[in-house]
Amino acid sequence: MKLRVVEVAANLMVKNNALAAKLRARFAASGTLVVNVLSSPGSGKTTLLEESLTRLARRYSVGALVGDQATANDAERLARSGAPVRQITTGSECRLDADMIAKALAGWGQERFDVLFIENVGNLICPAEYDLGEDLRVVLLSVTEGEDKPLKYPLAFNTSQLALVTKIDIAEAVGYERAAAKAAIEAVHPGMDVLELSARTGAGLDAWMAVLEARLRAKAFVPAG
């Protein structure tokens, strides 16, 4: 069979990126700070968000969208903070995309938030590819995971603006090597901001809140539209 070549030239991310740009414009108009949280399973994402929502809810309107492949457990835990929480069940999908965010917001009926957290599916590969229209992408690295994690998942750390080292209260017990972790982060994202914290003891949470509040102030001064 004789064949001819037909050029198609399309980037698979074009559709998601266009949708994410729309979301970003919408969040700019409403003055909502959007934080996309990436991590491996079991790194303490839900515990950190539970604590963050509780603290922020004293002064701001906050909400969370929670991606999970199968269960509503994380959303139920976050709802204990009293903040509005909506679950996105992704099924076989290993990450959230901009379309899922747009649909979840449309079906939620919430007015506006000062801060919206998006808890991505626990996975450091796929979520790194998908822009959700966020202002701040945060990646978690717990002290139990191995200091070389950034080298194994360079894109997740390269595309995030801030790394949160979680469970710092047990760092000594698990032999966490701070210098090795720092070197691995620097190797994939030179100059990356890093905060150490423990959602359980509260260590480092004031600094984390300060980062969010500074971002929030900056966002509020951006003219709408």
Add this chain to the structure above:
Amino acid sequence: MHEVTVALGLLEGIQTAAREQGIERVAAVNVRIGALSGIVRDALLFSWDVATVDTIAAGSELRIEEIPLIIFCEFCEGERAPLPGTGLVCPECATPSPRIVRGREMQLVSMEVPA
């Protein structure tokens, strides 16, 4: 991990282009996949075979061109290929680089159709 979604995205791109040009059958599809995309070659090939059943691309060959990771080293002022497992660090001068030049591709390049 998201090979099925990627296969469906590729198929959608192919179907759209084929519709526009009145193409009824696709024999092969050429794509570029970057090293950082997290795509497993064999999983994508398998997903492609499953995704294209009963479509214009049924039984078509998916040709994957794998694009290696390339960074721009500001110290050497040139493009460099980091060694595996070292992150985004220049293999010659060990300077970390935040600039990824290639390796994030997920591109549909072309399709081959009966002449």
